[in-house]
Amino acid sequence: MTGTRPSFRRSNAVRTLRSVRSHYWLYVMLIAPIAFYFLFCYKPMGGVQIAFRNYNMFKGIWDSPWVGLRYFKQVFSFTAFWVSVRNMLTLNVIGLVLGFPAPILLALFLNEVTDRQFKKVTQTIMYLPHFISWVVVGGMMYQLFSSSGMINTIVKSITGSAVPFLSSNSWWIFTYFVVGLWKSIGWNAIIYLSAITGIDQSIYEAARVDGCSRFRMMFSITLPCILGTVMIMFILAVGGLMSIGFEQPYVMQNSVVMEVADVVSTYVYRVGIQQAKFSIGTAVGLAQSAINFLLVIGSNTLSRRITGESIW
Amino acid sequence: MRKSREDSIFGAFTIAVVVVIALACLLPFLYIVSMSFSGKNAVLRxxxxxxxxxxxxxxxxxxxxxxSLSRSMWFSMWLTVVYTLVSLIIxxxxxxxxxRTHLxxxxxxxxxxxxxxxxSGGMIPVFLNIRDLGLLDNFWALVLPSCLSTYNMILMRSFFAAMPKEMEESAFVDGANDLxxxxxxxxxxSKASIATVGLFYAVSRWNGFMDSLLYINTESMYTIQVRLRQLIQSSQVTALMEDIPEFKTSLISETIKAACLVFSMIPVMLMYPWLQRYFVKGTMIGSLKG
Incomplete structure (x- = not known):
């Protein structure tokens, strides 16, 4: 049978209307949140069109003349744009390959710690960097890694010469990775730890009866049991390869290493905000989010095909 | 049951790894704190x-x-209080x-x-939107655009949804309305869950930096993070030239810089015991809800 009978549909509508009327406060409350999402999320999405318009401050977003893909062509011809894309990918790929397994290993090791008090204290310490702002982390980094900082004082006493952690291109990439890992490793382990607590304890008991060693249990029970969570986190991480935060690169970069430290977000800031080239800045951002979107969908589809795990 | 040698070696190894990572997380803080309490010359040497x-x-x-530093500190505190209240309400x-099931x-x-x-619109359209709303260089630009975090909202929604329905139902029978x-x-x-979400908001506001960088020009509205950033940056150039001895004397004292960093962390550190507990709980709920 296609379609519902009119009387039935009407009674449905009446019921909805009656519910709205008796619970009108709910809808009054929602006015502010709905307005918030409209004003601060949807309205800027409409502003994306200035990537296709010759933005004129006096005419505004909706009345500036259309120019088609002019700004995209310009952006793609800038070397600085491609450099920023390359740098972003370099930092993200290093972060993914070396940084992704780190919190998983940490969670596996923390799980082997039997002393509750010890575990609690170490975890409390490891979460600490997560709550410190990037500005402060940047300041601490200068004091630790600069040529007269603590780390170089130690390095000098061993090798005799300082390591240019902040002023040589390749060392800067290394420092970026280490600082990022330092801030996130403990925090990112939480999700794996909570996955581990969900594992059925009887599996371990059975293995113990069979004389399985703890190391073996970690690799043959714990790791396979959290593989679903690992896979989901991996999809999210791959999906994030084409996007990068603003604050970490911004507080860490300096003029000497701009060749490797300028990433898309800081490039958009410099061109779009500091030089007030709004249309170009928007075009860069839009091109980036388009590729990013494809990457998220691609990695999700691929993972569903191969492992059966997917976010949607 | 026997405890094999392999197991005890493995156990020692895991403890060693955990200790090393925990120390790596802690030492930078100890270094900064001890630096801030040290004499200037000892630091230079x-x-x-x-x-x-x-x-x-x-x-x-x-x-x-x-x-200017203490003014920024007070401003940041005031901003955090206002922001947290507005955010919690919305x-x-x-x-x-x-x-509610009857919505x-x-x-x-x-x-x-x-x-x-x-x-999202991206950095520039968001910036232009704030400008068109007349919020540029305005106190509310630091409050309104980020006052509702969908993640926090979903967290709070799951707290509310998990509450027992009986009291509410009997209130409706007595003629109460939703308000x-x-x-x-x-x-x-739900005082505890409101406190949790409030802490989430407070920390993000205290540590936030990008919005004040983008929207604020007036010095009286510089947050502590912006002020710190200025301070670090002004000595950054010289820090790169430290190897040249003549520059060493012209540095902003490293001890002062360290003291500023420590100073700005005090509020978060004071709340850390609560933060830690609630944040972990919140992250777990958030991950369960997907």
């Missing part, structure tokens, strides 16, 4: 590691006497209706909200 050398409070005196106003049009409302988690149910029954019972 690179003698300070994890314990203050030539114990000295000059750096802190300089920090407390610095007008988050409750969004989370409570969405947690109509729930599906389209959720879609309307979830879309914003995946799509009185919220203010008389739900809110008094």
């Amino acid at each position: 690179n003698e300070v590691f994890l314990w203050p050398v030539d114990f000295d409070l000059t750096a802190y005196k300089a920090v407390f006497n610095n007008q 988050t409750v106003l969004c989370a409570y209706p969405l947690s 109509q049009f729930k599906k389209p409302l959720l879609v309307y909200i979830i879309i914003t988690m995946y799509f 009185t149910v919220l203010t008389r029954i739900i809110l008094p019972l």
Whole structure:
């Protein structure tokens, strides 16, 4: 049978209307949140069109003349744009390959710690960097890694010469990775730890009866049991390869290493905000989010095909 | 049951790894703190590691006497309080209706909200929007654009949805409306979860930096993070030239810089015991809800 009978549909509508009327406060409350999402999320999405318009401050977003893909062509011809894309990918790929397994290993090791008090204290310490702002982390980094900082004082006493952690291109990439890992490793382990607590304890008991060693249990029970969570986190991480935060690169970069430290977000800031080239800045951002979107969908589809795990 | 040698070696190894990582997380803080309490010359001679050398409070005196720094500190505190209050109000106003089973049009409302988690206008359109709203260089530019976090809202919604329905139902029978149910029954019972979400907001506001960089020009509205950034940057150039001896004397005293960093961390550190506990709980709930 296609379609519902009119009387039935009407009674449905009446019921909805009656519910709205008796619970009108709910809808009054929602006015502010709905307005918030409209004003601060949807309205800027409409502003994306200035990537296709010759933005004129006096005419505004909706009345500036259309120019088609002019700004995209310009952006793609800038070397600085491609450099920023390359740098972003370099930092993200290093972060993914070396940084992704780190919190998983940490969670596996923390799980082997039997002393509750010890575990609690170490975890409390490891979460600490997560709550410190990037500005402060940047300041601490200068004091630790600069040529007269603590780390170089130690390095000098061993090798005799300082390591240019902040002023040589390749060392800067290394420092970026280490600082990022330092801030996130403990925090990112939480999700794996909570996955581990969900594992059925009887599996371990059975293995113990069979004389399985703890190391073996970690690799043959714990790791396979959290593989679903690992896979989901991996999809999210791959999906994030084409996007990068603003604050970490911004507080860490300096003029000497701009060749490797300028990433898309800081490039958009410099061109779009500091030089007030709004249309170009928007075009860069839009091109980036388009590729990013494809990457998220691609990695999700691929993972569903191969492992059966997917976010949607 | 026998405890094999392999097991005890493995156990020692895991403890060693955990200790090394925990130390790596802790030592930078100890270094900064001991530096801030050390004498200027001891720092220049690179003698300070994890314990203050030539114990000295000059750096802190300089920090407390610095007008602009303490003004930024007060401004940040005031901003954090206002922001947290506004955020909590709008988050409750969004989370409570969405947690009710008798809300109509729930599906389209959720879609309307979830879309914003995946799509955004990007830095420039967001900036132009703030400008067009007349919020540039305005106190409210630091409050309104980020006052509702969808993640926090979903967290609070799951708190509300998990509450027992009996009291609420009997209140409805007695002729109460949704507003009185919220203010008389739900809110008094969910003080802990409101505190949790409030802490989330407070920390993000205290540590936030990008929005004040983009929207604020007036010095009286510089947050502590912006002020710190200025300070670090002004000595960054010289820090790169440190190898040249003539520059060493012209540095902003490293001890003062360290004291500023420590100073700005005090509020978060004071709240850390609570933060830690609630944040972990929140992250776990958030991950369960997907």
